Amino acid sequence: MTKQKIIDKYPDATGHFGVYGGRYVGETLIAALEELEEAYAKASVDPEFIFEFRNMLEHYAARPTPIDFAERLTKHIGGAKIYLKREDCAHTGAHKINNVVGQGLLAMRMGKKKLIAETGAGQHGVATATIAARFGMECEIFMGTEDIERQAPNVLRMKLLGARVIPVDSGTGTLKDAMNEAMRYWVGESADTYYVIGTVSGPHPYPEMVRNFQRIIGDEAREQILKYAGRLPDLLVAAVGGGSNAIGLFYPFMDDPCEMIAVEAAGDGLDTARHAASINGGSPGSLHGAMTYLLQDDNGQIHEAWSISAGLDYPGIGPEHALMHDIGRVKYASATDAQAVEAFSKLCKYEGIIPALESAHALAGAIEEAARRPKDEIILVCLSGRGDKDLENVKRYMDAHHE
Amino acid sequence: MTKQKIIDKYPDATGHFGVYGGRYVGETLIAALEELEEAYAKASVDPEFIFEFRNMLEHYAARPTPIDFAERLTKHIGGAKIYLKREDCAHTGAHKINNVVGQGLLAMRMGKKKLIAETGAGQHGVATATIAARFGMECEIFMGTEDIERQAPNVLRMKLLGARVIPVDSGTGTLKDAMNEAMRYWVGESADTYYVIGTVSGPHPYPEMVRNFQRIIGDEAREQILKYAGRLPDLLVAAVGGGSNAIGLFYPFMDDPCEMIAVEAAGDGLDTARHAASINGGSPGSLHGAMTYLLQDDNGQIHEAWSISAGLDYPGIGPEHALMHDIGRVKYASATDAQAVEAFSKLCKYEGIIPALESAHALAGAIEEAARRPKDEIILVCLSGRGDKDLENVKRYMDAHHE
Amino acid sequence: MNRIDTTFRNLAKEQKKALIGFISAGDPDYDTSLEILKTACTSGLDIIELGVPFSDPTCDGPVIQRASQRALKSGASLTSTIRLAADLRKVTETPIVVFSYYNPIFKYGLENLARDALKAGIDGLLVVDLPPEEAQPLSLALEETNIHIIRLAAPTTTSARLAKLVDGAGGFLYLISRLGVTGTGGLDFESIRSHAAQVRASCPLPVCLGFGISTGADARLLASCADGIIVGSAFEKIIEANLSHPGLPELVAELVEEFRDSLDSINSEPVGEGGSSGGLDKPGQ
Amino acid sequence: MNRIDTTFRNLAKEQKKALIGFISAGDPDYDTSLEILKTACTSGLDIIELGVPFSDPTCDGPVIQRASQRALKSGASLTSTIRLAADLRKVTETPIVVFSYYNPIFKYGLENLARDALKAGIDGLLVVDLPPEEAQPLSLALEETNIHIIRLAAPTTTSARLAKLVDGAGGFLYLISRLGVTGTGGLDFESIRSHAAQVRASCPLPVCLGFGISTGADARLLASCADGIIVGSAFEKIIEANLSHPGLPELVAELVEEFRDSLDSINSEPVGEGGSSGGLDKPGQ
């Protein structure tokens, strides 16, 4: 029995991953999305674009990022070997840069003068502002007023990088409202403005395009693990907010005999209202341009998400993940705030790496799996970013929980 | 006329760089330094040690760091081409990691159980705590009480990494006092404790050993610039505090036809009392184990140094630099706080890279040089670290100066 | 016959332009909202657009966003919107178009919606973020009803795409008058006229202009190039400014009358015959 | 003959142990410091160690660090220390050893120092962070004087190294009694005794024990295995605790007397003959 290949099968020509994905947007945006789709389709097969992208990743984003055997953590747990894909060492401190490099180059090709983006914790805002500075483009970042207060250092970063931060006080003044506002702005200004979406969500072609820009994570990791460990990993683990680092790592392994676990943020717990687990605690629906799993009530109103990790704090997930869940290719687990903070501490203490709280969710999942797997198995974890941005948050959490 | 080679000539067998360097310590430390010297001499030619060091640099420290052509900054200035050696992308965000990886491995070989280090801004403390965690060693970091207050995030980092931060309130409660205290502690505990000095200063063999651990910067950069630019740079520029990133970059080019400029921190200006320019504003003397240039008064009392950049805020400089100054191989320039902040802003705005304030001094020097050199010249700048740690400082400076 | 089609047929006969009013369902509360709707219908609205409040209205400007928020706070939902339509239907034959984002509809269930909307006397469904490419399930669900799917066209819509939009649509074409989200102002009358003329030339449905029309004067200036005009934020502004005003429905009615008068005062070309049967007589043809 | 050598010769004759006192020069101020020194000399100190305050005293514990800081605040320096020695010399023949870090000396100029120290009647120079490997310039500068360079040896000093230390040194060998910096306490008498015996066996100079000796009892317990004992932090503690006490010099003198009495009370082996000429009669030889 030959298994059907998953890679290259999705999305279909209309941007659907099974029933997910697609293009659920107001008519005014259709032309802009078609323009983008066409430009991306051309660029993605243009050797010059491919060269520029690779070149920027190497010299600017500091790729390849290494893989790193977490020997002491592995010993401490006493089970399967844990390897880390070190996206924390990429420029700006997370995998986010891969995507903005790609989209920034594309925006330039398309003759756009300005980049806009939404941001919650500020990570994607900083990444977009970064690339705008590098390319000499104007930049406006939409950010909820709540978040502007909570994430002052990233606001400062964006300003230093020359971006304007546009406060959004509609709705709950957080990430999804910022995304709403960015889309509204784009509707009016798409002629000279490029909208940089930060994860594998949004209307077609974003999920496909962002995945393809992020697959560098998995392409590198596959080559590296084969070189250093001599074989494929048994399990891949990544945290999933929108899902770009997870799909970036997983995608090149899709047709390999590797298990995959994506870890959602369970916040206070899946049995509470305070979590961000769209698959484990949500249901299908359409938001921000795509059909996918969402946190919503019975009336189809979107719930505010909650996680200690600002980067996972989004009420949706990329449509490709929705499909991977339905077809069972990827298992969607979850980790609570408490589990993430514990994994965070462990990586600090055993490996001298301060992970992003997002990545700490992946670690929590990996630690659980490692404990119940034999020592000769290999788990490859996407360490999607560094945790410098999270220090205050973790301290507050620890202080409140007397750790 | 064949020029005499500089490389491999210094230090001499007794650890002197001309009249500088040496071993100006209390008798009780002599045995510890001899033990270290011997251990390092053995390790440095042991293929296993060399492999371990390279391996850790690759997988853990994320080396090689790239070189990156700063195209927009170059255009903006309109002179020589500026290339950046991207130490900001190394694990923990600065070149400091190279050295602590080396010394950490050495400490393990020597059977030491505990690492100690002094820290001012906390960068070297974090790097040492990092490596202690990675190797499972105890760690105590000496830090002035003043600095503990000013650098709360780094204190938190060290604690998360499992290190104890020992407050030092003697003297002025800043970096040099922390170093004093670390030396005092080491005098009593050298049997099971390894003292990790963070720069090319201190008694022999530290300046030589740290240089050799840091020369990876220059070794990589030399290969990279030859590959990407096709030729050697005309000028190398680096900021100089203790001088480890500068000598790390310069050393492999010592016998090449390249100019070299090390940029000291001029704080409020060399004509004021508030600067940290040991060569441009100091005189020879002995401190912390070595003969070198120091900030001191007529009575040989050491001055407090001042710079907006905490990592340059030290009243001495590595002895090899003292020699390089005297023999004219390296030019010692300086940049004021204002010039550094301006260069900082420029790199943010033109390249989307937030540099460490230390590195901003190098950039200030490079920008000045680029402006007066033709477009076909190449300047290679050591971007020794990232500036996330400096955001608050820069903001405070800008607010105070209405920028 | 669908009430929308009847309305356009009648307006055509009277050589009048359609006045379509968007009202956020349940803003500020169910009862007031019902009163506003009733009064608006008797004051000269030809078609009601009943907005289903949504937590993330990405196609709307701040005025309708806030209206949506108020409605949500008062407990509004697609369910209550359908009930509102049914209650309104008891007292008026004015066509009711439910205006929604897709998610509340999807979550409600397309079959459920078709059944309940029909029962409530709803005449059309306008799903602002559901382009034709994604609309098949909804079309299928509505197949057995005579509820129209109303489509929007944008200034950036090509003529090729227009054909696609209109295919399977009914009632009228909602022609967005400018780039951007709902809200008042920002109109470039010259380009709207030329674009509207182009669209009408190839569109088998009545073409109504909306987005940004905030005064009687705007309406008068644009009515001649369309079959009707759509006003939304202007009504919501009045509501927002008079939330606890006891005579709120009358205030909205006054604005409806103003628009009505403006539209009726123009010396317009005759509008074509409405109806999904298509084949309209167009000026310039 | 150097006063230090004379002192050890006389002590040997009297079968007494040397009591060497470290006092930070200029703490708390010049005049008080001079009074303390004078009184200490008349109360039984055999040798004065006059500490040059330094901003970065890496070999000193907190007590002497603070003494150094107070002295610096009162304006003390190597210059004023030399003046203090000269003033003291006017009233006493007690040997004076200047105890310093290298930097103040280096900055002062080695030639200048040799000249001025000689003029002031200084007998020895102990540079705590100047191992023999770095000492050549100082040795050269002092060559024409009869000022001794005093060396320290540590518990970790090997016998090979001891020979190097003593080469070119004079006066006495300062044997550090424990690992660590100056300060009181932390003594392991057993190991000190055995190490001291070893050192004395091969050292041509009188061997005096210092670091950590804080009470008469300590002194008594250690005197038998050395030619003298050195007390520093214990004096500085008294000074620190009585900074504005009018009878401060007397308080220090009392402590000097206590140490003196303790030393004199012991039934010790005869000390060897002092002097840079070497060749001492050692117990166990």
Ligand SMILES: Cc1ncc(COP(=O)(O)O)c(C=O)c1O
């Ligand atoms: C470090 C890091 N990891 C993960 C995420 C989650 O995004 P995604 O699921 O798209 O990888 C973020 C988002 O900000 C992030 O900053």
Ligand SMILES: Cc1ncc(COP(=O)(O)O)c(C=O)c1O
């Ligand atoms: C980023 C960075 N650059 C430079 C320095 C200065 O040290 P050195 O002169 O040893 O390179 C520091 C010290 O903390 C640093 O953190």
